[in-house]
Amino acid sequence: MEVKVDQKDNLVTLIVEGRVDTTTAPDLEKSIQDNCKEDTNLVLDFTAVEYISSAALRVLLSTTKRLKEKGSMVIKNPNDVVMEIFEVTGFLDILTIER
Template identity: 45%
Template sequence: MLDINATNDGGKMNVTLDGRIDTTTAPQLEAVLKEKLGNSTELTFDMTNVEYISSAGLRVLLSAQKAMNKQGKMYIKNVCDAVKDIFEVTGFSDILNII
């Protein structure tokens, strides 16, 4: 299960995630991003309560990063050690801006 709280304030989109980002929940996150991202110039994911991310979740983050490379910046904050390890092993820590 994944709870997604997405707000867009003056071109700054904040997405707070709570749960697991896996093959079941990644399409839900992708749909929210497609619906709300629009012309945002900044996208921030708060992953304080994300304990796991699968390859499907990584794909959604990569797609979001590609979109934001064209229109602004993307940040990922409050990443737990387990998810940080996944980012490092897959090389995503070199692609994503983790703060």
Template identity: 50%
Template sequence: MTLIVECRVDTFTSQELDREINDEQGNFNSLIMDFTNLEYFSSSRLRVLIVT
């Protein structure tokens, strides 16, 4: 599965990212996260990536 992450990942949007990943969990064998168009990623939101 490829998950395209765009714009911003901050306190508010990280919950949406977390929900998207959790909703699909078990439906894929591998996960590619495409940050090509990501403008901002809050360091405090790294938990989403670490947990994933």
């Protein structure tokens, strides 16, 4: 997994590539923590994400909770596999997704 960061004032875009699984999820979590404050408007570009596991869901859930008050989190262009995972786990109702 690789993460590219694009920061403009309060708007932080993280371009994620590859697999977000047990091994790589901690890296994504670290990268989010490094680049985001409580009022950050975070965009996670998932266009190049192959798949995610429950470890990634855990990261997404905790980030959503953290940014909910003052900032926001948007997931952009997840593929079918990732969408299906969001669907079966009920995350579609929790996350803001743009396709």
